[in-house]
Amino acid sequence: MTAVLPAIRDFEAAARARLDPAHYDYFACGAGDEVTVKANEAAFARLALLPRVLRGAGSPRIGVTLLGSRAAMPVLVAPTAFHRLADPEGEKATARAAAAAETVMIVSMAATVAVEDVVAAAPGATLWFQLYVQPDMAFTEAIVRRAEAAGCAALVVTVDSPARGRRDQDVRNGFDDLPEGMRCENLRDDDRGTVRPIVMSPVISWEHVDLLRRMTRLPIVLKGVTHPADARLALDHGVSALYVSNHGGRQLDGVPASVDLLPEIVAAVGGAVPVLMDGGIRRGTDVVKAMALGASAVAVGRPVIWGLAAGGECGVARVLGLLRDEVEHALTLCGLASTHDLEPGLVRRC
Ligand SMILES: Cc1cc2nc3c(=O)[nH]c(=O)nc-3n(C[C@H](O)[C@H](O)[C@H](O)COP(=O)(O)O)c2cc1C
Ligand SMILES: CCCCC(=O)C(=O)O
Numbered sequence: 001m002t003a004v005l006p007a008i009r010d011f012e013a014a015a016r017a018r019l020d021p022a023h024y025d026y027f028a029c030g031a032g033d034e035v036t037v038k039a040n041e042a043a044f045a046r047l048a049l050l051p052r053v054l055r056g057a058g059s060p061r062i063g064v065t066l067l068g069s070r071a072a073m074p075v076l077v078a079p080t081a082f083h084r085l086a087d088p089e090g091e092k093a094t095a096r097a098a099a100a101a102e103t104v105m106i107v108s109m110a111a112t113v114a115v116e117d118v119v120a121a122a123p124g125a126t127l128w129f130q131l132y133v134q135p136d137m138a139f140t141e142a143i144v145r146r147a148e149a150a151g152c153a154a155l156v157v158t159v160d161s162p163a164r165g166r167r168d169q170d171v172r173n174g175f176d177d178l179p180e181g182m183r184c185e186n187l188r189d190d191d192r193g194t195v196r197p198i199v200m201s202p203v204i205s206w207e208h209v210d211l212l213r214r215m216t217r218l219p220i221v222l223k224g225v226t227h228p229a230d231a232r233l234a235l236d237h238g239v240s241a242l243y244v245s246n247h248g249g250r251q252l253d254g255v256p257a258s259v260d261l262l263p264e265i266v267a268a269v270g271g272a273v274p275v276l277m278d279g280g281i282r283r284g285t286d287v288v289k290a291m292a293l294g295a296s297a298v299a300v301g302r303p304v305i306w307g308l309a310a311g312g313e314c315g316v317a318r319v320l321g322l323l324r325d326e327v328e329h330a331l332t333l334c335g336l337a338s339t340h341d342l343e344p345g346l347v348r349r350c
Contacts, residue, residue: 001311001318008282008303011319015086015309022173023085027305031165032253036246040280043257047289048348052335060331061338062324064297066274067219067240069126069153071297072102073324074339075287078248078278078299079130079156079223081110084182086309094308095122097316101324106130106156106299107186109143110198112178114185115150128154130223132161133208135201143186144216155216156243157209160224162202165251209237221276224251226261228268235272241296242269244277248301259290263344266294284326288334292342 005011016024030037064074077098084090091113098105099122106128107115115129129147134140147155170176178184183195212220219240224247225231231242244265246255255261258279266275274296281287281300290298300323307319331339334346 001315005310005318006322008306008319008322011303011306011310011315014311014315015306019086019309022175024309025169025173026082026085026167026175027080027302027309029167029169030249030253031167031251034249034253036253036255036257037249039257040246040249040259041282042280043259044280044283044286044289046350047259048350049285049289049330049334050346050348051333055335055337057332057335057337057341060328060336062327062331064339066104066276066297067154067221069104069128070102071104071126073320073327074291074297075281075320075323075327076103076276076297076299077105077304077320078245078301079106079108079158080301080305081108081184082112082178082182083305083308084112085178086305087312089121089312091118092121093313094304094316095119095125095127096313097307097320098122099125100317101320103320104128104153107152109186110184111186112182112184114188115147115152117185119150127152128156128221130156130158131212132158132198132200133204133212134196134199135203136199137208137211139189139196140212141215142189144212144218146186148216148218152218154219154221154240155212156221156223157212158223158247159204160226160245160247160251161200162204164200165247165253167250206233206237209234209239213238225265226255228264231265231268235269239273241274241276243299244275244295246279248279259286259293262290262293262295281323284323284328284330287323287327288330288339288342289347291339292344292346294344
């Protein structure tokens with residue numbers, strides 16, 4: 001990968017040129033009419049920034065500490081499935097790049113490399129583990145124990161998937177399974193000697209969150225909360241952080257843009273726990289807008305995939321480096337010394 005790629009959208013174009021079209025579509029597409037996919041990015045364009053001048057702020061500090069994990073920038077790697085479709089090294093490459101960027105990678109339960117092998121390939125990485133609670137709680141517990149033993153520092157429980165989203169583009173392409181030789185290694189069931197399919201189940205409830213809470217000492221992050229009433233319930237159930245997300249528009253189509261959901265959730269949480277968000281972040285200015293509206297940090301899904309497909313580990317490193325530089329640059333232009341100085345008055349709806 002030698003071309004100059006100055007923006008995330010250049011990485012998307014490079015990725016598209018390299019990927020099998022059905023795999024590009026799987027990564028890019030959303031549910032239904034993709035109203036939510038489009039809304040996530042469009043909402044950032046409707047938010048304007050109102051910089052301050054002459055503040056003598058110096059070079060900005062952008063590091064954050066979240067649930068005891070230190071990150072050199074407020075942009076985490078969102079959990080995304082099937083990295084080996086983008087690069088033969090798959091999640092190993094992503095984790096090495098996240099480690100080099102000193103940020104947190106949230107490893108998907110649907111990773112194509114086992115979490116133990118991700119850790120072995122990138123021993124310096126700070127990993128959190130994303131979980132879809134499986135109705136077979138004994139099997140869920142086995143997965144949680146593997147994540148703990150591998151050294152993952154938090155459990156990110158995805159709650160926006162009581163069923164899998166319907167993505168027309170995948171149906172048109174007939175994409176419904178991994179190719180020969182790739183499997184969801186975190187779903188290995190050593191007792192049965194097989195890999196189990198991921199179950200997305202509508203029976204999962206707050207009781208399962210309570211069971212998880214008792215099962216592990218890892219902090220629990222609830223990913224996919226969009227309703228303020230659920231944010232308040234989550235606090236009652238002892239979660240350590242909330243993660244506002246509409247799954248990149250891949251689950252329920254028609255959910256508002258993530259950044260538009262943020263203020264109400266932040267108000268409902270009232271500073272009790274950190275609030276993370278993802279969906280449509282493509283620029284450092286998007287990061288700044290989300291943090292001004294109360295996010296403690298953000299995460300990126302597709303941008304990391306585009307980096308991985310465009311140039312493997314080096315491509316992911318470049319995407320993360322680009323976002324880091326853009327966040328620093330945006331803060332400097334806003335006249336701010338630190339992400340901690342971000343506040344809602346910096347953002348205007350236009
Ligand atoms: C290809 C792909 C696979 C994903 N796989 C998962 C997953 O396994 N678990 C999960 O919680 N979210 C998954 N997500 C959702 C992301 O974590 C994240 O919410 C979303 O990608 C954020 O939007 P963005 O792509 O605009 O940054 C996936 C998203 C994409 C694009
Ligand atoms: C069974 C893997 C689910 C991955 C996922 O969450 C997505 O494609 O959005």
